Each structure stands twice: as structure tokens, then as C-alpha cells.
Amino acid sequence: MRTVRLEAFSDGVFAIAATLLVLELRVPPDTTDLVSALFRLWPAYAAYLVSFLTIGIIWVNHHTLLEHCKRVDRRFLYLNLLLLVAVGIVPFPTALVDQYILTEHGATPALVVYGLGAVLIALAFTGIFLYTTHDHRLVGDSPSARRLREEGRLFPIGHGAYTLGIALAFVAQVASLAVYGLTALFYALPLLPLPKR
Amino acid sequence: MRTVRLEAFSDGVFAIAATLLVLELRVPPDTTDLVSALFRLWPAYAAYLVSFLTIGIIWVNHHTLLEHCKRVDRRFLYLNLLLLVAVGIVPFPTALVDQYILTEHGATPALVVYGLGAVLIALAFTGIFLYTTHDHRLVGDSPSARRLREEGRLFPIGHGAYTLGIALAFVAQVASLAVYGLTALFYALPLLPLPKR
Amino acid sequence: MRTVRLEAFSDGVFAIAATLLVLELRVPPDTTDLVSALFRLWPAYAAYLVSFLTIGIIWVNHHTLLEHCKRVDRRFLYLNLLLLVAVGIVPFPTALVDQYILTEHGATPALVVYGLGAVLIALAFTGIFLYTTHDHRLVGDSPSARRLREEGRLFPIGHGAYTLGIALAFVAQVASLAVYGLTALFYALPLLPLPKR
Amino acid sequence: MRTVRLEAFSDGVFAIAATLLVLELRVPPDTTDLVSALFRLWPAYAAYLVSFLTIGIIWVNHHTLLEHCKRVDRRFLYLNLLLLVAVGIVPFPTALVDQYILTEHGATPALVVYGLGAVLIALAFTGIFLYTTHDHRLVGDSPSARRLREEGRLFPIGHGAYTLGIALAFVAQVASLAVYGLTALFYALPLLPLPKR
Numbered sequence: 176m177r178t179v180r181l182e183a184f185s186d187g188v189f190a191i192a193a194t195l196l197v198l199e200l201r202v203p204p205d206t207t208d209l210v211s212a213l214f215r216l217w218p219a220y221a222a223y224l225v226s227f228l229t230i231g232i233i234w235v236n237h238h239t240l241l242e243h244c245k246r247v248d249r250r251f252l253y254l255n256l257l258l259l260v261a262v263g264i265v266p267f268p269t270a271l272v273d274q275y276i277l278t279e280h281g282a283t284p285a286l287v288v289y290g291l292g293a294v295l296i297a298l299a300f301t302g303i304f305l306y307t308t309h310d311h312r313l314v315g316d317s318p319s320a321r322r323l324r325e326e327g328r329l330f331p332i333g334h335g336a337y338t339l340g341i342a343l344a345f346v347a348q349v350a351s352l353a354v355y356g357l358t359a360l361f362y363a364l365p366l367l368p369l370p371k372r
Numbered sequence: 373m374r375t376v377r378l379e380a381f382s383d384g385v386f387a388i389a390a391t392l393l394v395l396e397l398r399v400p401p402d403t404t405d406l407v408s409a410l411f412r413l414w415p416a417y418a419a420y421l422v423s424f425l426t427i428g429i430i431w432v433n434h435h436t437l438l439e440h441c442k443r444v445d446r447r448f449l450y451l452n453l454l455l456l457v458a459v460g461i462v463p464f465p466t467a468l469v470d471q472y473i474l475t476e477h478g479a480t481p482a483l484v485v486y487g488l489g490a491v492l493i494a495l496a497f498t499g500i501f502l503y504t505t506h507d508h509r510l511v512g513d514s515p516s517a518r519r520l521r522e523e524g525r526l527f528p529i530g531h532g533a534y535t536l537g538i539a540l541a542f543v544a545q546v547a548s549l550a551v552y553g554l555t556a557l558f559y560a561l562p563l564l565p566l567p568k569r
Numbered sequence: 570m571r572t573v574r575l576e577a578f579s580d581g582v583f584a585i586a587a588t589l590l591v592l593e594l595r596v597p598p599d600t601t602d603l604v605s606a607l608f609r610l611w612p613a614y615a616a617y618l619v620s621f622l623t624i625g626i627i628w629v630n631h632h633t634l635l636e637h638c639k640r641v642d643r644r645f646l647y648l649n650l651l652l653l654v655a656v657g658i659v660p661f662p663t664a665l666v667d668q669y670i671l672t673e674h675g676a677t678p679a680l681v682v683y684g685l686g687a688v689l690i691a692l693a694f695t696g697i698f699l700y701t702t703h704d705h706r707l708v709g710d711s712p713s714a715r716r717l718r719e720e721g722r723l724f725p726i727g728h729g730a731y732t733l734g735i736a737l738a739f740v741a742q743v744a745s746l747a748v749y750g751l752t753a754l755f756y757a758l759p760l761l762p763l764p765k766r
Numbered sequence: 767m768r769t770v771r772l773e774a775f776s777d778g779v780f781a782i783a784a785t786l787l788v789l790e791l792r793v794p795p796d797t798t799d800l801v802s803a804l805f806r807l808w809p810a811y812a813a814y815l816v817s818f819l820t821i822g823i824i825w826v827n828h829h830t831l832l833e834h835c836k837r838v839d840r841r842f843l844y845l846n847l848l849l850l851v852a853v854g855i856v857p858f859p860t861a862l863v864d865q866y867i868l869t870e871h872g873a874t875p876a877l878v879v880y881g882l883g884a885v886l887i888a889l890a891f892t893g894i895f896l897y898t899t900h901d902h903r904l905v906g907d908s909p910s911a912r913r914l915r916e917e918g919r920l921f922p923i924g925h926g927a928y929t930l931g932i933a934l935a936f937v938a939q940v941a942s943l944a945v946y947g948l949t950a951l952f953y954a955l956p957l958l959p960l961p962k963r
Contacts, residue, residue, distance in 0.1 A: 180438075184383045184431055195392075195394070198395075252435075253560065256424075256429075263391045264397070265394075275406055285406065
């Protein structure tokens with residue numbers, strides 16, 4: 176099966192989920208001091224940046240993985256759909272962090288939900304990764320495919336980091352958000368090598 | 373006529389309709405107990421999941437059908453447009469279910485509208501299916517095309533299931549939502565075979 | 570210059586503008602009688618349908634025109650951008666019609682703005698049509714290109730119809746909305762022939 | 767690495783950011799005089815137009831630059847992601863200008879934020895431009911690539927104009943908005959030549 180439409184649909188969901196994030200950047204309607212209201216929005220800017228980068232970086236990895244795939248099958252389509260369900264939900268925890276990170280009662284649950292959303296994406300991507308690379312099913316056995324499989328072993332580091340972020344949500348909220356941001360950057364490392372042609 | 377732009381436009385509508393669903397996931401603005409508010413949102417999570425999967429699976433079937441089409445004509449474009457009208461409306465009944473499934477007066481109409489939306493998609497897709505496969509018009513007469521035509525006879529099962537879901541909306545609301553979810557999974561069965569190349 | 574990215578960007582704007590229309594379908598938050606509230610939404614359903622079809626049909630014509638173009642130039646890109654500005658604005662007049670067609674003071678201005686938006690799209694599309702077909706600039710001089718040029722002479726009928734719709738907004742609102750819907754269907758006629766290959 | 771998916775993802779973000787702008791065009795809910803409310807929305811129309819054109823024109827330049835690139839690498843993907851972060855944020859300053867340009871306390875900060883957003887896009891695009899053209903890294907050394915590099919020297923004019931717009935926000939708000947619009951048109955000049963084939 177050709178991958179072109181799979182990519183178009185996936186790219187659409189990635190791009191829309193990332194671009195919808197901006198809708199959460201808004202000043203309260205009864206603002207009389209716009210300057211200080213804009214400064215008080217800093218958690219929303221931080222969450223926008225972390226979430227956009229998370230989606231963008233998972234897109235780069237999705238892209239790299241599919242470059243290795245010679246073909247996809249129907250099971251791949253459904254696994255991919257689960258990843259898109261997880262990516263599409265990102266604006267929801269992002270909005271929670273925007274609104275609740277500065278409140279006393281809401282910061283912890285907001286950051287926990289944020290971390291759970293990130294874990295969902297990481298699990299779905301790992302599932303796709305294992306499905307495509309296992310048993311040379313979809314990516315073959317070239318040297319670069321072998322390196323791909325090896326580097327994929329580093330994925331649990333990201334999973335562990337998100338778990339750490341969830342734990343930190345209970346004791347140090349800003350540290351938790353920082354861990355989420357740094358984990359996105361971890362996935363930005365060139366873990367998945369490009370195919371040699 | 374080339375199908376590439378038809379696919380791009382359709383993929384766009386599918387992806388946007390699916391990703392807009394997240395906008396309905398929102399905690400009421402005057403929440404003081406975020407944890408219990410997040411738990412009380414369960415119908416919204418369920419509706420998000422069912423609707424996203426419904427759109428995703430209809431996308432897979434649309435994709436599979438077009439893989440069989442050697443070409444499309446102008447009538448196909450307009451039939452496809454009706455399907456997109458139906459897919460694009462999905463966030464509306466989804467929002468109704470989110471907001472009204474837990475109310476006494478609103479659960480039944482919300483679930484009826486949800487079912488009508490699903491029936492609309494199923495009818496439009498069946499229309500496209502019949503148009504493309506009838507009389508070898510657009511999909512030819514290869515063995516896989518013949519199997520495609522045969523499997524398409526199972527579509528009425530899905531239509532019947534949605535009708536059942538609408539009927540259940542009057543007596544057992546949660547069962548109705550479950551039927552909608554299961555019918556989406558029914559369409560996920562590999563009813564439409566991939567073309568052999 | 571290749572047309573593939575031009576088409577991707579245009580398809581994105583067409584698809585998003587059409588799919589954003591659903592956000593205007595919403596029941597007032599303090600609804601206690603959902604069934605009658607759903608019936609009272611009929612202008613929103615009608616406006617959703619007319620606007621979605623208008624965008625979808627202009628997409629079909631845009632698609633057909635580009636099939637004839639052997640290449641595009643930078644001026645084409647900017648003319649196309651003006652068309653996208655006009656298409657992207659459609660959800661605004663649609664929302665006005667939704668909200669004001671049943672009010673005494675607002676129906677006329679809402680329908681006038683709706684008609685002006687449609688005229689804007691029709692003018693921008695005619696501009697692109699004239700630019701590409703004039704003097705064999707971008708579409709060449711094959712027999713099908715010649716027929717394309719001839720059929721394009723029927724465009725002013727659509728412009729006239731939209732003007733009629735605007736005039737009717739002052740005296741007969743439902744007739745005005747009907748004219749907008751029928752004009753969309755007029756553009757659905759196979760005015761622009763497909764290229765022969 | 768192929769550029770097709772990079773373009774699809776980027777086109778998605780460009781198209782969505784531009785089309786989301788329409789959501790800010792809305793009449794206050796308690797309007798009784800729709801005609802004058804529609805006229806009072808003029809800053810929203812102006813901001814819609816300037817922002818849509820800014821995004822559309824940066825898209826044309828992005829498109830032109832990528833036409834010159836023979837390949838992209840992973841660093842390019844991440845630089846491009848920063849550009850998309852900046853483009854995706856455009857609806858936020860646009861909404862600020864819509865809401866605050868007619869208020870006494872808010873016009874200046876709204877226009878400053880608008881200018882900062884434009885500077886962010888201009889910086890990110892210049893970064894991509896320098897990365898791809900520096901040392902013949904991604905665009906080679908054909909005559910048209912050389913002309914590309916030369917014309918890129920005009921970019922600082924745009925940066926300077928945005929800085930002027932930010933300064934004007936403190937003394938003459940309408941002039942500031944006009945400078946932002948004119949700077950978008952400056953980038954519409956054919957600075958980046960198309961590749962010769």
C-alpha cells in the first residue's frame with residue numbers, strides 16, 4: 176500500500192493539533208492592564224512552545240521511520256490511527272496547564288494529565304516502531320535498518336523521563352514542566368538514523 | 373482526472389474534523405476541584421475516542437476504495453463532497469453527546485443526532501461505493517475488484533447497527549454510545565480488500 | 570514552477586475553511602429543551618450546507634482550472650492568495666447568517682455580508698481564470714483549452730445571481746439564502762471541461 | 767531526505783494559521799445594531815488581511831527557497847520547526863490587535879506584540895535562508911542560486927521595517943499597522959528568484 180495518503184492524513188493531524196494550540200493563548204476578556212496580562216500569560220507561552228515542539232519532533236521521528244518503511248499494511252494504519260488519537264488530544268492538556276499551573280489546587284492534576292498525554296504519544300510511537308521493525312516486517316534488514324532498530328532501544332529513556340515529570344508534578348511544578356520540555360528535546364536527538372540511499 | 377488533489381482535499385477535511393474534536397474537551401471555567409471535574413468529563417473522552425476512530429476508519433476505507441479506482445470523474449467529486457459534508461459535521465453531534473449525555477432531558481436527542489450523523493456518513497460512503505463499483509465504472513473487473521464488490525454487501529450491517537444505536541438512545545443511553553463505538557470497529561474489519569499489484 | 574505545493578496550500582485553506590464551519594453549529598449553553606433547540610438551529614444547518622458546498626464547488630473548479638495549467642508563475646501565486654483570503658473568510662458571514670437570519674434587525678445585513686463574501690470569491694476566481702486563460706498565457710491553446718475559455722464566459726451569470734441575492738436580502742430573506750444555494754449549484758455545472766489527455 | 771512531507775507539514779501549518787484568523791472576526795453577542803457593529807469591526811478586517819497576506823507571502827518565499835534546495839537535512843527540519851512555531855502563533859497577536867487597537871491603554875502593547883511576532887517570523891526565515899545558502903550547503907552554486915544569495919541581502923530591510931512598526935506603536939498606532947501591511951508587501955516583491963530549469 177502506498178504511504179502517500181497515510182502521510183497526508185497524519186501530517187494534517189500533526190499540523191492541526193500543533194496550530195490549534197494558539198487558540199489557548201488568550202487574554203481574559205475584562206483586561207484593563209494589557210501589559211501585565213501579557214506577562215502573566217507566561218505559562219501559556221511555555222506550554223505552547225513545549226507542546227508545539229513535542230508534536231513537531233514526533234513528526235520528524237514519524238517521518239524518519241516511514242522513510243525506512245518500504246510499505247505499510249492495514250494493521251500499521253490502525254496503529255498509526257492510535258498515535259493520531261494521542262497527538263490530536265495534545266491541545267487539551269496544554270490548555271489545562273495554561274489555566275491551572277498558577278493555581279494551588281489545579282497545578283498538580285494539570286501537569287499529571289499533561290504527562291499522561293505525553294506518555295500516550297510515546298507508547299503509541301513505540302508501538303508503531305516495534306511493529307515496523309520487529310522481525311524485519313516493514314523496514315527490511317539493511318545496515319541503516321539495523322541501526323534504526325538499535326537506536327530504538329533508547330526510547331525507554333523518554334518514557335522514564337515522562338514518568339519522572341508526572342512524579343515531579345506532585346512536588347515541584349515548574350521542574351515538571353521543564354522535564355516535559357527537555358524530554359521533547361531528547362526525542363529531537365538524531366536517535367533514528369536517516370536511510371542511506 | 374488525477375486523484376491526488378481529491379485525496380489532499382479529502383484528507384484535509386478528515387484530519388481537521390478529527391482534530392477539531394479536541395476543542396470540545398474542556399473543563400468548565402469556574403472549576404475549583406479540577407480532579408473530580410476531569411473525571412466527570414468521561415463522556416467527552418468516550419465521544420472523542422469514538423468520533424476520532426469513526427473518522428479515522430472511514431478514512432482508511434476511503435483510502436482503500438480509491439486505491440482501486442483507476443480514475444475519478446466529476447460526478448465522483450460531487451458524491452465525495454457529500455461525504456465530506458457529513459464527515460465535517462461530526463464535531464457537532466460529538467459536542468452534543470459531551471454536553472447532554474449526563475442530563476435527563478438531553479441524552480436521548482443528543483444520541484439520536486449522533487446516530488443520524490453516523491448514518492449520513494454511512495449512506496454517503498455506500499453511495500460512493502456503489503457509484504464506483506457499479507457496472508465496473510471506476511474500479512474495473514480484476515479479481516480484487518470483484519472481491520471488493522462482494523465485501524461491500526456487508527455494509528448494510530453497519531447501517532443496521534447505527535439504526536439500532538438510534539433506537540437504544542430512547543431506552544439505554546450508554547448502550548447506544550457503545551453500539552456506535554462497536555460499529556466503528558465493525559467498519560475497521562478488513563471488509564475492503566487491498567488491490568493486488 | 571511546480572503546482573504541487575500551490576495545490577497543497579490551497580487545498581489546506583479550502584478544507585479548513587469548510588471544516589471550521591461546523592464550529593458555528595452550537596446549541597445555546599442554557600438550553601433546557603434540546604429537541605426544540607435543535608429544530609430552531611435550521612438556519613445554521615442551511616448555512617453550513619450552502620457554505621460547505623460553495624467552498625467544495627469552488628474547489629472543484631479551482632482543481633479543474635489547474636489541471637489545464639501547464640505551469641504557474643509568481644503573479645498566479647498572488648492572485649491565488651487573494652482567492653484564499655476570500656475563501657478563508659467564509660465562516661464569518663456564515664456565522665452572521667446563523668445568528669441573525671431569524672432576527673428582525675439583523676437578517677438583511679447578515680445576508681448582504683454573505684452575498685458580498687460570495688461575490689469576493691467569484692471575482693477572485695474570475696480574476697484567476699482570466700489571468701490563466703488570457704492570451705494563452707498559462708493554459709495553452711489545445712481544443713479543450715479553447716472550450717475552457719468559451720465556457721468561462723458563463724461566469725457573469727453567477728456574479729449576477731449573487732447580486733440578485735444581495736438585492737433580495739432587503740425584501741425576502743429566505744429567498745436570498747435560496748439564491749445563494751442555487752448559485753453554488755450553478756457553479757457545480759460542468760462549466761469548465763476536463764482536459765483531454 | 768525527500769522534501770515532500772516537510773512541505774506537506776509546513777503547508778498544513780501555514781494554511782491552518784491563516785484560516786484560523788477568521789475565528790477572530792466576530793460581532794459581540796449582545797449586538798442590537800448589526801450594521802454599525804459590522805463597521806466597527808474594521809480593525810479586525812484590516813488585521814485579518816495583513817496577517818493572512820503575511821502568512822501567504824512567507825509561504826511563497828518558503829516555497830521558492832525549497833525549490834532551490836536539492837535536499838534537506840535534519841538540522842533544516844528543526845530550523846523549519848522554529849519557523850512554524852512563529853507562523854503558528856500569528857492568530858494570537860492578530861486577535862490582540864482586533865480587540866485592543868481601538869482602546870486607549872491596549873493599542874500600543876497589542877501592536878508591539880504584533881511586531882514582535884512578525885520579527886520572530888522574519889528572523890526564523892532568515893535563519894533558514896542563511897543555513898540553506900551558506901557555503902553552498904543545500905542550494906548548490908548555479909547562477910540562480912547565486913542570485914538567490916544576493917537578493918537575500920535585502921532581508922534586513924524587512925527586519926528594519928518591523929522595528930520601525932514597533933517604534934511607531936508608541937506614537938501613531940494606525941501608521942504602525944500600515945507599516946506591518948506594507949512590509950508584508952515588501953516581502954511579496956520577487957526578491958527570491960525562481961530556479962532556472
